[in-house]
Amino acid sequence: MKELKDGGTNALQENERMQTQNLSDSKLQKIKGETYRVASLNSKILIFMIVVLLAVGALCAYMSYTVYHDSAIAQHKELGKSTSSLVASIVNGNRIDEFIRKGEEARGYIETRNRLNLIKHSSENIEFVYVYKIMPDGCHVVFDLDSQDVEASRPGEVIPFEDAFKPMVPTLLAGGRIDPIISTDNYGWLLTVYTPVFDDDGHCRAYAGVDISMNDLKKDAFNYFLTVASIFAVIFFGTLAFVLMLARRTLITPINEMAKVTDGFSYGTEAELEENLSDIRRLKIRTGDEIENLYNKFVDMTEDSVRYMKDIQKKNETITKMHDALLITLADMVENRDENTGQHVRKTAAYTQIIMDELKREGVYADQLTDEFISNVFKSAPLHDVGKIMVPDAILNKPGKLTDEEFEIMKSHAAEGGKIIATMIEKVPDADYLKEAKNLATYHHEKWNGRGYPEGLAGEAIPLSARIMAVADVFDALVSDRCYKKGFPYPKALSIIREESGSHFDPKIVNAFLAVQDEALQIADAFFDAGDDVLNVLNEIVKQGEEGKTRDAHEKA
Numbered sequence: 383m384k385e386l387k388d389g390g391t392n393a394l395q396e397n398e399r400m401q402t403q404n405l406s407d408s409k410l411q412k413i414k415g416e417t418y419r420v421a422s423l424n425s426k427i428l429i430f431m432i433v434v435l436l437a438v439g440a441l442c443a444y445m446s447y448t449v450y451h452d453s454a455i456a457q458h459k460e461l462g463k464s465t466s467s468l469v470a471s472i473v474n475g476n477r478i479d480e481f482i483r484k485g486e487e488a489r490g491y492i493e494t495r496n497r498l499n500l501i502k503h504s505s506e507n508i509e510f511v512y513v514y515k516i517m518p519d520g521c522h523v524v525f526d527l528d529s530q531d532v533e534a535s536r537p538g539e540v541i542p543f544e545d546a547f548k549p550m551v552p553t554l555l556a557g558g559r560i561d562p563i564i565s566t567d568n569y570g571w572l573l574t575v576y577t578p579v580f581d582d583d584g585h586c587r588a589y590a591g592v593d594i595s596m597n598d599l600k601k602d603a604f605n606y607f608l609t610v611a612s613i614f615a616v617i618f619f620g621t622l623a624f625v626l627m628l629a630r631r632t633l634i635t636p637i638n639e640m641a642k643v644t645d646g647f648s649y650g651t652e653a654e655l656e657e658n659l660s661d662i663r664r665l666k667i668r669t670g671d672e673i674e675n676l677y678n679k680f681v682d683m684t685e686d687s688v689r690y691m692k693d694i695q696k697k698n699e700t701i702t703k704m705h706d707a708l709l710i711t712l713a714d715m716v717e718n719r720d721e722n723t724g725q726h727v728r729k730t731a732a733y734t735q736i737i738m739d740e741l742k743r744e745g746v747y748a749d750q751l752t753d754e755f756i757s758n759v760f761k762s763a764p765l766h767d768v769g770k771i772m773v774p775d776a777i778l779n780k781p782g783k784l785t786d787e788e789f790e791i792m793k794s795h796a797a798e799g800g801k802i803i804a805t806m807i808e809k810v811p812d813a814d815y816l817k818e819a820k821n822l823a824t825y826h827h828e829k830w831n832g833r834g835y836p837e838g839l840a841g842e843a844i845p846l847s848a849r850i851m852a853v854a855d856v857f858d859a860l861v862s863d864r865c866y867k868k869g870f871p872y873p874k875a876l877s878i879i880r881e882e883s884g885s886h887f888d889p890k891i892v893n894a895f896l897a898v899q900d901e902a903l904q905i906a907d908a909f910f911d912a913g914d915d916v917l918n919v920l921n922e923i924v925k926q927g928e929e930g931k932t933r934d935a936h937e938k939a
Contacts, residue, residue, distance in 0.1 A: 423637065427629045431622050439614045443607065450606050454599050455573070458507065459562050462575035462594045465501060465508060469590035472497050473513050473525065475581035478588045481524050482515060485537035495525055502527050509572060510593035513579065514541070516554040524588050532569070546574075557586030564596070571596045632669045639665050640680060659688050725909045726858055731763035732905045733854035733895075734847075740894040741850075747890070750846050754814065759847045762819030766826050766851050769799025797836040799823030821845035826852050829886045842888075849888040853879065853895050856886070861906050872903055 473494060480488045486495075502511040510529055514521035521541040526534040535541060543551055546565040553560055554576070563574045573594040578586040643661045662684050667677040738756045741747055770778060773795050777788045784792060803820040810816060825839060825848035832840030860875035870878070876899055883892035895902065 466577035727764040758815035769795035
């Protein structure tokens with residue numbers, strides 16, 4: 383017996399181990415529900431491309447603007463230098479002092495001024511043209527041409543040095559050359575270029591000054607920036623659209639298709655597993671890169687998984703059958719010690735099944751009668767009398783009525799059965815059906831009115847599985863032939879069940895049993911196996927009172 387228990391326990395443990403390797407529907411649903419994604423891959427690529435393109439565009443725009451700006455200033459400087467040099471070449475350096483003293487009365491002054499006017503009007507960017515003699519007290523005007531908004535200074539006038547020129551005054555007084563100066567004053571944004579005017583002896587007598595207006599440079603730079611921005615916008619959106627299209631075709635869509643197929647995986651029947659594999663193969667992802675390689679590996683992995691799952695399912699089926707067979711074998715070993723209960727464990731299991739099915743149809747105890755509960759009760763029903771293994775054969779197979787002492791020993795089988803199942807639960811803690819087996823073994827002799835045993839529980843304090851088994855157990859005891867009695871006729875047995883509704887039995891369960899009594903009678907007929915030696919005790923049973931008949935049937939159940 384110990385070897386059988388150990389073998390059954392090992393088989394149960396192996397079954398549980400194999401089942402944990404198979405993703406259940408509830409666990410799969412939990413995995414599907416979990417999410418760690420903050421943004422989709424499409425959104426990430428879009429954000430990345432926008433950031434990169436904007437950064438590149440901003441850098442290119444800045445560099446282009448800088449190059450354009452520097453180039454424009456360089457062009458203005460060249461214009462200023464060439465214009466200033468031309469002015470210096472026209473002015474006669476030997477006559478600077480005469481021009482300052484006499485002005486227009488000096489010989490050649492008007493002619494020189496006219497030529498300077500031609501130079502000034504040669505370019506719209508030339509704002510001012512003048513010739514100054516630099517002295518410690520300021521700039522002495524030699525020539526100064528009228529401009530559109532500013533009246534020219536007269537020859538000999540002294541103009542104070544502007545702040546931008548003060549650092550260069552020593553160089554100018556010494557007749558040296560200075561670099562072009564960019565300044566912003568009341569006349570706007572100007573580029574000023576000075577070129578020395580030499581006399582015949584090579585001495586610097588004055589400076590030819592030209593102010594080039596750069597006010598239009600900002601406007602031109604802005605227009606240039608708009609042009610660059612327009613070109614960048616076309617490139618930006620074109621590149622973005624192309625990259626997104628390429629990403630969707632070669633990355634996002636293949637990954638989403640694989641994820642969608644995987645999301646619909648069903649780890650049920652062999653046909654469903656094959657359908658999963660067919661769905662993946664139908665994708666036919668051909669990107670010619672790592673994604674295609676990933677897909678091919680995914681297909682290979684799925685094929686291996688399907689083969690593995692099929693193998694696990696077959697092993698689970700084998701283990702389940704072996705497990706069920708072990709339970710029945712264990713129950714049969716106990717039952718074979720009792721000469722009075724032929725096929726009892728099988729019949730009671732069948733009765734519990736039809737009772738539970740009816741309760742579920744009626745919506746009674748719907749919160750407890752789940753598919754798992756029904757399966758657990760049906761599987762563990764054969765173990766409800768396992769405690770009888772602890773009852774001596776002399777009492778278990780006594781042909782006559784039990785004494786009070788013997789009846790107390792007989793009653794101990796309920797508590798002993800609970801202990802046996804509790805030991806099994808310690809070795810296989812995750813087997814839910816054993817919990818119901820413990821309830822069945824311990825409490826199937828409890829009564830609705832609290833007068834049962836072993837604990838005297840009442841009403842719904844009695845586990846539902848035990849209340850169901852109580853009806854199945856007593857009905858089978860009533861209709862079955864035993865060595866000490868002949869089975870009651872079906873109407874009589876059904877009448878006793880009906881009469882004890884609300885006292886011995888849960889009324890709701892009795893109602894469900896009576897609703898399927900035709901099925902119950904078919905089960906009883908299918909298992910009917912009358913004993914050969916029932917006539918010897920028949921008269922004695924008939925002479926007993928109704929209560930005595932019922933009590934003996936209950937005792938032997």
